[in-house]
Each structure stands twice: as structure tokens, then as C-alpha cells.
Amino acid sequence: SQQGEEDPQALSIQEGENATMNCSYKTSINNLQWYRQNSGRGLVHLILIRSNEREKHSGRLRVTLDTSKKSSSLLITASRAADTASYFCALGGQAGTALIFGKGTTLSVSS
Amino acid sequence: DTAVSQTPKYLVTQMGNDKSIKCEQNLGHDTMYWYKQDSKKFLKIMFSYNNKELIINETVPNRFSPKSPDKAHLNLHINSLELGDSAVYFCASSQGFGTGLLNTEAFFGQGTRLTVV
Secondary structure (H helix, E strand, C coil), X not given: CCCCEEECCEEEEECCCCEEEEEECCCCCCEEEEEEECCCCCEXXXXXXXXXXXXXXXXXXXXXXXXXXXXXXXEECCCCHHHCEEEEEEEECCCCCCCEECCCEEEEEEC | CCCEEEECCEEEECCCCCEEEEEXXXXXXXXXXXXXXXXXXXXXXXXXXECCEEEEECXXXXXXXXXXXXXXXXXXXXXXXXHHHCEEEEEEEECCCCCCCCCCCCEXXXXXXXXXX
């Protein structure tokens, strides 16, 4: 399968806790991106990490990429109820290709 | 201003009908996409156009026909709708020739929820 595989499929945490989601893939990539989808809405880009990068931060988000293991993780620190959403990893390949999405992790943050 | 807009947001129709979904982007992007999201939230690429030229055509029934009158618009026409076509269809756009080479993000519309009854 060319798609990413997120783990876990669902995650429930309390406000203030950290949330970690993982993505594994099998193909070669130029970049790996994470998107958020709130219920009934479109996808919103969160962060992009290039294949030659190992770690990237954006606000409360931290993304790591291990191309030798073909895996990535997304860490959301100090979660808030507003972080409740589905999170998808997406694989950016060669020129002229579209993003290939995983099946997503559903995050529920309760107050 | 909405970056990527699709209409309609909801579409309920009977089996056998023909329907269209329109998409427009005001970001000046070169590439546009159609994705289908099923009931399990799995997103699958259907088509992609770059400067009005079809560059990606995944295994999609030929009842689905995309049309790009200019690089800011990508419409999706569906003939002879079937129950299995029920899903949420997302339009997206990105700069450059796909999202890999230039390491660019994709911008998504709000989706069109198609229900075939």
C-alpha cells in the first residue's frame, strides 16, 4: 500500500495532556505533511517536514521523521478541547503526484 | 475570502441522476485535485489537473469526468449516480506541479457531501 498508516486509530485524552500520533509508510517521499480535519469540515495543513529533516516545531506541534524506519510522529503538547479532530499524515512524492493520505487518527480531548 | 470554494456543500439525489460539483480557487495555484472521502474517512485521490491539463487519473469509473476550463476552476461531473458514490468530495489546490517537488502544501475546500438515495 502506498498510503500512510496512522496509529492509533483513536485517542482520548484530558486537556493539558500530550497527544502523540504515529504514521508509517512504505514508499519513498520528498516530504511528509500533517493535516487536521474538524468534524464536517475540510482539511487544514498543520506542518510539512522534508525528507532531509528530522524534526520540526510549530507552536504546540512537534513532528519527527525517520526515513530509515519510514515513520513520522506528531506530538501535540498541552492539548485543548479545540484540538479535538481527525489528524492525517500525507505523503508528498515525486513531481506531478498528489498527496497520499493515511486513514487518520481521531483525537478527542475532554475538559 | 475563501481560498478554495466548492458548491454545493450538500447534494442529495436519486440513483441514475447526473450531477456536477464546482470548485474554484483564488490562490493562483497551478494544480488542482479531487479527492473522495468515504464513510471511514479514508481520502483517495481521484484526479489532478496542472494548468488545465489532466496529470493524474486514478482508477475511477468513467462516469466521473473532471473538467478544467481554466487553472482556477476544476469541476466534477458524475453521470448515472450509484449508491456507492455517496461520500464527501473534496477539491484542493497547490502551487507547482504536485506537492512533492516543491514541498508545497495543499489547500482544501470545505467538501461536498453527496448522498445518493
